[in-house]
Amino acid sequence: MSDHTNKDGPREMARIGKDTPSRPAGRLTRIKLSDQITEEIRRRISREGLHPGDRLPNERSLMEYYGCSKGTIREALKALEVEGLLRMVSGPNGGPEVQAASIDIVTQQLRRYLHFQKLDFAQVYELRQTLEVVLARNVTGRLTEEHLTRLAQNIALCDAANQAQDRERVRTAETEFHDILCEASDNVMLIFMCRFLNSMLRDLVSYRSEAMVEHDHFGAHNVDAHRDLLAAFRARDADAAAAIMSEHMDCASRFMRKLDASFHMDRILTR
Amino acid sequence: MSDHTNKDGPREMARIGKDTPSRPAGRLTRIKLSDQITEEIRRRISREGLHPGDRLPNERSLMEYYGCSKGTIREALKALEVEGLLRMVSGPNGGPEVQAASIDIVTQQLRRYLHFQKLDFAQVYELRQTLEVVLARNVTGRLTEEHLTRLAQNIALCDAANQAQDRERVRTAETEFHDILCEASDNVMLIFMCRFLNSMLRDLVSYRSEAMVEHDHFGAHNVDAHRDLLAAFRARDADAAAAIMSEHMDCASRFMRKLDASFHMDRILTR
């Protein structure tokens, strides 16, 4: 019944050139069956314009359709799951469910890329310095009343954490202020980049200097800057917001240098 | 010998809260064994500081070590392969080989994220307008003689493509100019972001307007701007380079609007 070698169905046994960089012989290799199916399903999601929540055929149907075994289908689906395009649902009416790739998955992926690169935090601030200014302009006039009250609450929280000298809470609260700004933006790329940089600063920064005075000054500056920003946002003054943010980033960058900050590159893969 | 239920070894049957957004019941779910192993191996790569080219134990060894079957190990390795951290090598002395996650994999991942977002190109230019200026400053004085000659060659190529009215070649050549600049930068995050935006403009832009005159003007402007940039780079004048780049991006943005440019969002998943 079942013929091992080849079947009908949509699969073509395309032989493509696949670079094998570190091996001496960069030869022609048969593309893995599961990878072919992965690509097929991706195209299908794109072509049929599937939306988050839509279901793909279950494993059994896919096995029959592509004429392959369960393990192969599972590998193909696994790839799409890792890419964030699917999630598997078990039970009746289960099966692969289309998902919108989340910002977290892309964040993790970008971190994995940076793990093997030479990243210091001067680079991060070189970017943040301009991106946060663009963000400040972008959200001015777009922040709702609810956003503004949450920003005010965040400042209070930040202030309290500073008083308690709880550095961990200070850091999370400080980055959350900027994350709230992102929520008001309509530029998805800008949002991604700013949130990515925020997450790096939240999760991966360590200070070699323990000087309490400097840390306190840093915290006080942040609260002041955020207060000024909030005022500018309330006044819907984009130029003022941009100017304050620019100054804020300059100061933060200097403080970080003074506190001898660096990234925990050893945590970048796993967190 | 082999006991089905549970084994010693590093695996803990941790039950964690896993959100199931679109399903009614967001219940506790056992984390998939293959996912646990994926995480374990990721930690291992990080902890042992493995470098690209290093080999992991082969499938059989991993099966024994984690006390699970081939299919499970294969799914775990598949995940790491998709993440770009591994590639599989068959044959003697084969096995999973550690790889540095490539910029292309991250690019694809970010595109997959954008597929489900509302992305228009005004957003792209809002970013590019500032990022390319930062890049111009960053690479001034860092461009080698070789870079400069390649930029000059690229300008000649761009000019020729313009004369021939070959829009496809014009577009690839124009973005390549900016990619060459990236090569000279030392800021890996900046490089990634600029190259990502470049690739979007190269692969996914379509023009609704076919007005030849406008396209010719656009092409002529680009060549002029690139020539001016090259001169500024040669003079190692960062301020001039930044000013020219800023003007260049402004113009490009206007041209794109006039030509009624938009993204082929239907190609973003598969290309």
Added chain:
DNA sequence: CTAGATTTGTTCGTATGTATC
């Protein structure tokens, strides 16, 4: 709330293709 049905998750055994020696 229980019982059965449905579907994913995992295992074992086996066979085949592929690269190295």
Added chain:
DNA sequence: TGATACATACGAACAAATCTA
């Protein structure tokens, strides 16, 4: 030219999760 070591693929079965009656 094998022989070897490894990934790749198949198939049948059972376990676990989850929906529905």
